[in-house]
Structures are given as structure tokens and as C-alpha cells.
Amino acid sequence: MKNFSFILVLILSATTGLRGAGPAPATSAPSPAPIAVTREAFVMHFDGDWLVASGLPEKALLISLQGLANRKAPLLYVIHPKDYQWEITEPLYEFYQRKWHVHFTELSTADAALTQFKSAAKGYVVWDKKVSTSLNVAFTISGLEDAVVVTEDLIPLVQKHGLKQIDDLRGRYTGQTDAQIYADAIKRYWSRTNKDEMMLMGGQRGALMMPGMADWGVREKMFFHDLAANPERPDELALEKRLLSELNPGATVFGWHPYGKDTEEMHTTLISSYGLKMEGLHNLPNLSFNCQFTFTPGFKFTNNSHVALDAKLEAKEKVYISFVQSDSIGIGVWTKPGRGKLPFAWQVTMNWTKFSPAALEYFHESATPNDYFIGGLSGPGYMYPNHIPADKFPLLMKQANDLMAQLDEHVLEIMDNSAADGNVGNADLTKETVDRYYKAFPTVIGFINGYGPARTRDLRGTQPMISYDYYIDPKRPREEVAADLEELIALNSKRPYFLLVHVRESNDVNSLITVVKQLSGPTEVVPLDVFLKLAASNKTYTTRYQDPEEPKHFSGF
Amino acid sequence: MKRTFLKLLVGLCLVPLAALAGDASLNGHWRMDTPRSTALDGWSTADLVISNAGSKVSLQHDMTWRATKVTATNTVDTAAPVEVKNFFRIDQRHMAVYARPTAAAKVTATWIDGGNTLRVEALVPVETSQGNTIMRLYDEYRLLEGGKELVLIELHSSRSRPLVYRFTKVPAESAKQ
Numbered sequence: 001m002k003n004f005s006f007i008l009v010l011i012l013s014a015t016t017g018l019r020g021a022g023p024a025p026a027t028s029a030p031s032p033a034p035i036a037v038t039r040e041a042f043v044m045h046f047d048g049d050w051l052v053a054s055g056l057p058e059k060a061l062l063i064s065l066q067g068l069a070n071r072k073a074p075l076l077y078v079i080h081p082k083d084y085q086w087e088i089t090e091p092l093y094e095f096y097q098r099k100w101h102v103h104f105t106e107l108s109t110a111d112a113a114l115t116q117f118k119s120a121a122k123g124y125v126v127w128d129k130k131v132s133t134s135l136n137v138a139f140t141i142s143g144l145e146d147a148v149v150v151t152e153d154l155i156p157l158v159q160k161h162g163l164k165q166i167d168d169l170r171g172r173y174t175g176q177t178d179a180q181i182y183a184d185a186i187k188r189y190w191s192r193t194n195k196d197e198m199m200l201m202g203g204q205r206g207a208l209m210m211p212g213m214a215d216w217g218v219r220e221k222m223f224f225h226d227l228a229a230n231p232e233r234p235d236e237l238a239l240e241k242r243l244l245s246e247l248n249p250g251a252t253v254f255g256w257h258p259y260g261k262d263t264e265e266m267h268t269t270l271i272s273s274y275g276l277k278m279e280g281l282h283n284l285p286n287l288s289f290n291c292q293f294t295f296t297p298g299f300k301f302t303n304n305s306h307v308a309l310d311a312k313l314e315a316k317e318k319v320y321i322s323f324v325q326s327d328s329i330g331i332g333v334w335t336k337p338g339r340g341k342l343p344f345a346w347q348v349t350m351n352w353t354k355f356s357p358a359a360l361e362y363f364h365e366s367a368t369p370n371d372y373f374i375g376g377l378s379g380p381g382y383m384y385p386n387h388i389p390a391d392k393f394p395l396l397m398k399q400a401n402d403l404m405a406q407l408d409e410h411v412l413e414i415m416d417n418s419a420a421d422g423n424v425g426n427a428d429l430t431k432e433t434v435d436r437y438y439k440a441f442p443t444v445i446g447f448i449n450g451y452g453p454a455r456t457r458d459l460r461g462t463q464p465m466i467s468y469d470y471y472i473d474p475k476r477p478r479e480e481v482a483a484d485l486e487e488l489i490a491l492n493s494k495r496p497y498f499l500l501v502h503v504r505e506s507n508d509v510n511s512l513i514t515v516v517k518q519l520s521g522p523t524e525v526v527p528l529d530v531f532l533k534l535a536a537s538n539k540t541y542t543t544r545y546q547d548p549e550e551p552k553h554f555s556g557f
Numbered sequence: 558m559k560r561t562f563l564k565l566l567v568g569l570c571l572v573p574l575a576a577l578a579g580d581a582s583l584n585g586h587w588r589m590d591t592p593r594s595t596a597l598d599g600w601s602t603a604d605l606v607i608s609n610a611g612s613k614v615s616l617q618h619d620m621t622w623r624a625t626k627v628t629a630t631n632t633v634d635t636a637a638p639v640e641v642k643n644f645f646r647i648d649q650r651h652m653a654v655y656a657r658p659t660a661a662a663k664v665t666a667t668w669i670d671g672g673n674t675l676r677v678e679a680l681v682p683v684e685t686s687q688g689n690t691i692m693r694l695y696d697e698y699r700l701l702e703g704g705k706e707l708v709l710i711e712l713h714s715s716r717s718r719p720l721v722y723r724f725t726k727v728p729a730e731s732a733k734q
Contacts, residue, residue, distance in 0.1 A: 421625055424599040424650040452599075453653035457686060469686050471651040477596050483718040484598070484652050490715035491654060492687040541686045553625070 041289075042116060043077045043093065043104040048084065050210045052129055057151040058110050060127075060135060060211060061158075064142040064149045065113055067218025068120040070288035076117065077104065077289045080212075085283055087335055088359065092286075095362045099296050110154075114161040122146040123166035124158045132209060133178050134169040136201050136224040137185045139214050141167050143221040144192055178261075179235035182225050186239065193223035195248045200267070202226040202258030203282035212283035213255055216355075219288040222254070228261035229270040231557060236261070237270075244274045250395070252351070252381060256282035265554050268384050269418040273557070275392030277381025279351055280328075290356040299361055303408040304372050306343075306527040309445065312462070315496040315534040318522035319489050322498075322531035323512065324448060324468075326376060326413060327505040328352075329363055338509030340368030342516070345528035347376035347413045350403035360407070372527050374448075375404040376413035384416040385433045386546070397440035404444075411528055412441055414449045419552035423452035423471055423504075426553065428546035434458055434465060446532035448500060457541045464535040468502040478511050482518035489521065494540040498531065579635075580672045582704035584608050587724035594722040599650025605709070605724055607698070612636035614666060614675060616698075618645050633666035633677055640664070644681050646694060646711070647722065657682040657689065674699045 044062060049055025062078075069076045077096070079089045096102040107113045125147040127138035138149040147166045150158055155165075173181045199217035201224045204210055217224055227240040244253075253276055257267035271278050307313065325333055326347040333339070334346075352360050364373070378385050380399040388396065404412070414437065419426035427450045429437075437447060438460050447465040449456045454467035469488055472481055488499060503512065516525055526534070535541070589603040597603065599622060606617035617630040629645035644662035648654065660682035667676045677696040682689060693714035700707055704726070711720040 422623055424622065452651055455653060455655065455684070455686065467653070467686070469653040473598060473651055475596075476598060476651075479718070480596050480598070480649075483716055484649055487649075487713065487716040488652055488654070488685070491683070491685045491690055491692065493690070494687050497687065542688050 037101065039100060039102045041075050041077060041096075041102050041104050042107050042113075043079060044107050044113060045079045046081070046084075048081045050204070050208050052132060052207055052209060056209055057129070057154055060138075060149050060151075060214070061154055062110055062113055063211060063214045064139065064147070064218050065117055065121065066286075067143065067215035067288050068146055068148070069117040070215065070292070071120065071219055074102075074289040074292040076107075076113070078215075078285050080285060084285075085281065086212075086285060088362065089285060091335060091366075092290075092359055092362055095358060095365075096293075099361070100293060100358070110157060111160075114148075114158065114163075118161040118163060120146070121148045121163055123164040124148050124150050124155070125167040126150055126152060126155065126165065126170055128170045128173065131169075131173045131176075131181070132205065133181045133226070134173050135209065135211065136226060137169055137173075137181065137189075138167075139199070139201065139211070139217060139224040140185060140189050140193065140222070143218040144189060177235070178227065179233070179239060182227055182236070182239055185223075185225070186243070190223055190243070190246075192221075194221045195246065196251045197222050198243060198247060198251065198253050199224045200226065200253050200255035200257065201282055202261075202267075203256045205258055205260060210283040212285040213281070213287065215285070215289075216254060216287035216291075226258040226261070228258060229267040229557075230262035233261065237557070240270065244271065244276060247274070247276060249275070249392070250277075250399075252277045252279050254279045254287075256280045263422075263554070265417045265420060265422075268382060269387050269554065270557060272384040272387040272418075273389070275389050275396065277351065277379070277383060277396075279349070279355070279381055287355050290358055291354070293358045295357050295361050301360075301364055301406065301408045303410070304367060304369050304527075305408075305410070306372070306530050307533050309410060309443075311533060313530065313533040313537055315498075315538045316522075317495040318524060319495070319497045319499060319519075320531055320534055321485075321501060321516070321519075321523060321525045322528045323501050323503050323525065324374070324413070324528060325503050325505070326415070326451065333503075333505060333507065333509075334363065334366075336508045338511075338513065340370050341509055341513055342525055343370045343372065343527040344503070344509070345372045345374050345411070348373045348407060348409065349377070349382075350375050350400060350407065350409075351381050353403055353406060370527070372529060373407060373409055374411040374413050374528060375400060375407065375409040376415070378414045378416065382415075384418045385414060385437070386416045386430055387418055390436070393436050394440060397437075401441060410443075410445045411532060412437070412444055412447050414447055415451045416449075417451055418556070419546075419550075419554060420452060421553040423473075425452070426546065426550050427452055427454040428467075428544075428550070429456045431545040434545055437465070438463065445529055446536065448528070448532075451502065455544050456546065457544050459536060459539045459541075459543070462533075462536045464532050464539075466498060466500050466532065466535055466541070468500050470499065471502045472504055472507055472512075474504050474506045478515050479518070482515045485515065485519060489519070489523070492540075495522075496534065496538055496540055498535045498541060500531070578672050579609060579614065579668045579675055580700055580704075583673075583675065583698065583700050583707070586727045586729065587707050588727045590723045590725050595720045597647070598652075600647065603647060603722070604727070605707070616677075618647065620647070622650075631664070631677075633664050633675075635666045635668055635675075638663060638665045641679070644679060646679075646681065647720070653686055654692070655684040657684050660689075670699070 199222040450468035458465040604619040640661035695712040707724040
């Protein structure tokens with residue numbers, strides 16, 4: 001019966017919303033056919049051990065196998081512990097069961113997974129635990145040669161399943177720098193890899209690595225690397241510049257920057273300067289599975305708008321506060337208790353329309369009336385707009401406009417931390433950049449800017465651009481948060497005062513309710529669309545752009 | 558009688574002179590005890606180096622944030638009000654309240670409590686989203702009993718909650734670490 005269902009899945013995958021290879025089209029294209037047939041797939045539960053010395057080798061093997069197994073159909077899904085950075089793997093698993101009638105069979109060991117999916121692999125490639133960079137080379141080979149990646153102690157396991165050695169990296173890169181290793185990998189593999197997508201498999205390095213997104217890179221035959229976008233590492237920077245310059249226009253760089261070798265600001269600046277999109281993080285799991293589902297038949301995004309697009313509101317003599325969660329719908333907040341008790345705007349990574357539609361549908365269907373979705377971040381991917389080449393800006397923002405229309409989003413969140421120092425410092429937009437946004441998004445309600453606080457502000461017609469006046473550090477004591485907000489209210493003494501607050505991932509909503517209750521005077525927490533409409537009615541904020549004289553933490557390349 | 562009067566006169570003259578002198582124990586390198594202090598925001602560590610020459614007191618702040626190091630010095634004068642450009646305060650850096658580097662803060666300083674406490678009052682120009690404004694600061698640098706601990710209590714005209722930073726004296730050799 002199970003085998004029959006499995007065959008049925010493959011037959012139906014082309015007819016009822018499941019996709020073949022390749023990401024979803026940028027339209028939801030709802031099918032009128034109801035989903036009535038059970039689909040078969042398999043699920044594994046991962047623990048939280050990503051140490052190279054213990055848990056990583058088997059996870060790397062399984063993630064590479066997942067990428068291969070999910071090439072033609074969504075067959076293997078991974079659930080991570082609740083404290084994993086992407087906490088939606090379990091809710092999404094339930095969503096697939098409920099909305100897509102996926103029946104999951106548990107695979108509890110690597111042996112069981114290989115038994116089920118060994119036919120998806122042609123062999124194995126051995127990476128060198130003593131040279132952690134070799135894992136990225138192995139992932140590249142995995143995608144190109146249909147190989148699972150193993151350490152030497154896992155060789156007997158894969159051989160037991162009849163897999164043959166395709167390559168062995170042990171000793172090949174001993175004593176070499178990352179630049180030397182990747183120069184060799186480029187020579188060997190770059191010409192054959194996907195030029196629309198590249199995998200920046202950075203993040204943690206050394207004794208602990210979390211290549212949770214590698215299934216996606218393997219499936220899509222991407223080139224894996226963790227080259228540094230750091231002028232202090234000129235050899236690596238030169239290699240990365242070459243790779244970025246040889247990607248196709250409009251390509252996406254998946255993953256995340258390598259911790260300790262460069263900064264998020266450096267890497268996003270570099271990628272943006274080529275007009276390319278960034279899509280993180282390196283540990284985002286299951287894209288090889290998620291990408292193969294469209295939106296369920298009949299599903300249409302309907303945002304929880306609180307005001308008509310053409311409405312005109314009048315602000316009163318009071319303080320208006322609005323809360324925004326960015327970081328791809330907060331990464332770790334959506335499922336925490338308290339959501340819905342306060343109006344919150346959630347920044348949606350628009351590109352998930354292509355790569356993870358089910359996740360977006362899950363968020364939308366589980367939204368409360370207080371959850372309002374906005375587009376981000378800066379465009380159709382994570383980009384720093386001050387550095388996007390002028391000739392590439394219109395096309396990128398056309399993509400963003402189209403995605404926002406599909407997602408029923410009417411506010412764009414912008415972030416440019418190229419000159420910032422983490423979440424403090426200079427996060428402002430040049431006037432030229434602001435001009436471009438107003439030209440590219442003539443119909444949005446307004447724009448918001450920043451990550452940490454920023455001071456880019458404008459109002460043109462009915463469209464305000466407001467920067468964050470406050471960023472809530474999740475570790476900051478709530479009584480100090482309340483005192484900070486009260487101080488901002490005191491210093492900005494004109495009324496109305498529009499206080500835009502960025503709520504950093506992992507802040508819980510219940511604690512913010514406590515904060516709001518401590519605020520004195522006439523304050524009101526309003527949804528972001530209402531906030532922007534009110535901000536358009538009485539401009540008590542200054543017009544300001546990035547001042548060329550203001551210090552920049554990173555001076556650029 | 559004349560001798561007694563002279564003694565009294567000299568004594569009265571010495572009172573203001575005493576008020577101009579701080580306890581020498583305040584001088585030196587102080588390291589913030591962050592767990593016992595008001596939570597820093599946008600800063601990781603804070604050191605304070607105090608030295609004085611005559612009526613002038615130098616308050617040097619050595620701050621870190623991740624790999625970033627910032628050093629800023631406010632030199633105040635207990636004899637007369639001064640104007641200080643780039644006046645430094647331990648700011649809450651996740652608030653959109655920005656120093657205005659080109660505008661000077663008006664600062665007065667006084668030794669009180671027999672020289673155990675330096676009181677600093679400043680009118681600090683800042684920029685917010687509604688434009689430029691002034692934040693009034695009231696600081697007390699209090700030397701605690703025993704001379705090994707210092708507490709900085711800061712009040713803002715705009716904040717109902719005091720900021721209380723506790724420092725411990727750091728020997729010169731370990732101050733470099």
C-alpha cells in the first residue's frame with residue numbers, strides 16, 4: 001500500500017501543485033483541483049549536535065542525501081529541535097500533513113535513510129575533518145556528481161549500501177589556506193556549477209559548523225564556499241569578486257557570511273554591489289523539499305490591512321508607536337506565546353514565494369488580525385541599496401513590486417547596514433537611494449528603514465519614509481526598555497510623535513505588553529499601515545538622509 | 558581676640574579651597590562592573606580613567622562594542638563653567654538620540670561631600686527624529702568607602718529612571734588588559 005501511494009505521489013506531483021525540479025514560479029497559480037490524495041514522504045528528526053567531532057559528519061551525510069533525494073520530488077524532510085534558529089520546521093511539517101495530506105514515515109537512522117534513498121546517489125565523496133573547508137568542496141562535488149558527503153568513519157556505512165567512492169579529499173588540502181583550497185575548487189568545478197545560484201556556506205566555523213541549507217545547494221548544483229568579503233583577506237576577496245562577477249544577472253547568493261572572517265555588513269555590501277540578491281541563513285533547512293510545493297489550490301494572500309490604501313487619516317496630539325519584526329518573520333518569534341496581543345508588522349522574505357511557498361502560506365494562515373505583513377528586505381532579497389548599481393536597481397525593484405503585489409504587501413522595509421557597526425551606527429540611506437525608492441514604488445503606503453536606529457526620513461505626497469527610533473535588544477531588561485521609550489517620548493516633545501520600534505528576533509510579545517503598560521501619557525500602539533497613514537498627515541519629523549560626513553564603520557572595498 | 562578672629566578668617570577662606578580639591582583616591586583607572594550596573598545598551602564594556610590637574614578634571618571613557626574601541630574624554634573644570642565639544646555620555650545606542658559633534662555642551666563641575674564626589678551638570682545638544690534638542694545631565698561620581706569602588710549616578714532631564722554604573726579600581730598593570 002505504501003509503495004502504491006509512493007508511485008501515486010510521483011504521478012500526481014506533476015498535476016496537483018507539486019513541482020518538478022526548479023523553484024516555483026513567481027505566481028501562485030492556484031489550481032481548482034482539491035488536494036484529496038495522500039502523498040508519501042519521509043521525515044528525520046535532528047538533534048542539536050553540530051560539532052565536527054561528533055554530530056556534524058552524519059548530519060552532513062544526511063543533508064547531502066536530502067538534496068539528492070529531493071531532486072525530482074519532495075521526499076525527505078528534516079525536523080530540528082525547538083531551539084534551532086529556524087523554529088518552524090515542526091509547524092511546517094504539520095502544515096504539510098494537514099494542507100497537502102503528506103504522510104510522513106519516520107527514518108530514525110542514517111542507515112535507514114540510506115536504505116530508502118541510496119538510489120538517489122551514485123557514490124560518495126570523503127571530506128577531511130582536519131580541513132573543515134573541504135566540507136564545502138565536498139558539497140559542491142555532491143551536487144555535481146550525485147555523491148553523499150562522508151568522513152572516513154562513515155565510509156563503511158555507505159559502502160554497505162553499495163555506494164562507490166567518487167572522490168577523496170583527505171590530504172588534498174592539508175596545510176592550504178582557504179584561498180588556495182577554493183582556487184583549486186574553482187579550477188575543478190566552477191564551470192559546471194549553477195550560475196543563477198551560489199551557496200555561501202559560512203556561519204560557524206571550526207569545531208562547530210551548521211550547514212543546514214546544504215540540501216538546497218546540492219539539489220541545485222551550486223558552488224559552495226565560505227570566502228571572506230574582507231579587504232584584510234585580499235586573496236579570498238579577489239576570488240569571491242570573480243565568482244560574483246561570473247554569476248548570471250539577477251542571481252541569488254544563498255547562505256551566510258563566515259563568522260570571524262568577515263562581517264555581515266561587508267559581505268552584504270559586496271554582494272549588493274554586483275546587484276545580486278542574498279538569501280540566508282546558512283542553516284535554513286528543507287528548501288530542497290519546500291521549493292517543490294506551490295501554494296495550496298485556491299489560496300490567495302490577503303493581508304490584515306487596517307486601513308484602505310487610499311484612506312487619509314489625521315493624527316491626534318499623541319504618541320503613536322508601531323512594532324516591526326524583521327529577520328524573516330522574526331526567525332524565532334512567530335510560534336512564541338503572545339503573538340496577536342499587540343499589532344505587529346512582520347517582514348516577509350519575499351523570495352520565499354519562489355523557494356518556500358508553503359512556509360509563507362503557513363505564516364499567512366496562522367496570522368492573527370494583529371499580524372501585518374510587509375515586504376523586505378530592501379528589495380527581492382537581502383540587499384544594501386546604497387550599493388546596488390543604478391542600472392540594476394529598476395529591474396530588481398520591479399521584481400520586488402511584483403512579489404509584494406502577490407503577497408498583498410503595501411509597505412517596504414529597507415535596510416542598509418553597510419556603514420553600521422552591527423546593530424548600531426550609521427544605517428542611513430543616501431538621498432539618491434531614497435529618490436530611487438520613491439520612483440520604483442509609487443503605490444506603497446510608505447517605507448520604513450533601518451535595523452538598529454537610523455535617521456533617514458522623508459515624506460513625499462502621501463508616502464512617508466520613517467526610520468526606526470528604537471531597537472529592542474532581546475537581552476535588555478524590560479524596565480530599561482520602558483525607560484528608553486519614555487525618554488524618546490520626552491525628547492521628541494512635539495505631538496504627534498511617531499515612534500517606530502524594531503523588535504529583534506527572539507523578543508517575546510508578552511514582555512512588550514508589559515513595557516507598553518509602563519508608558520505614561522497619551523500613547524497608542526497602532527498597526528504599521530495605520531502608523532504610516534498617520535505619519536503622512538502631520539510631518540513632525542525632519543527630512544534627513546545619510547550625511548557624507550558621518551562616520552562609516554566599514555569604508556568599503 | 559584678634560588672633561582668634563584671624564584664625565576664623567583663614568578657616569573660612571580655606572573652606573572654598575577645600576571644595577575645589579577632590580579626593581586623590583578618585584584618580585586612576587576604573588572598570589565597570591557590568592552585572593552590578595544598569596544594563597549597557599550598544600556597549601560591551603566601559604572603563605573610566607580619572608585624573609585631575611588643579612581645578613581641571615579629566616574623565617576619560619574607554620568603551621568597547623564587539624571589536625570596536627572608542628575613547629572619549631570630557632575635561633571639566635571645578636573652578637568655572639566650560640563648553641565641551643563632543644561631550645561624551647554612556648549613551649543607549651539603540652535609541653535614535655545622536656550627539657551633535659559640532660555643538661558644545663555647557664558643563665559645570667563641583668567637588669562635594671568633602672571631595673568624595675564630583676558633581677557634573679551638563680546641557681548636552683542632541684539630535685532626535687524631530688530635530689535638535691537639549692538633554693540636561695546630572696552626574697555624580699561618588700567614591701565609596703574604602704576607595705576601591707566608584708559609583709556613577711546619572712540623571713537625565715528626559716528619563717525618569719536613574720542610570721547607575723558601578724566601577725572597581727583597576728591596578729595600573731591590569732588596566733591595559
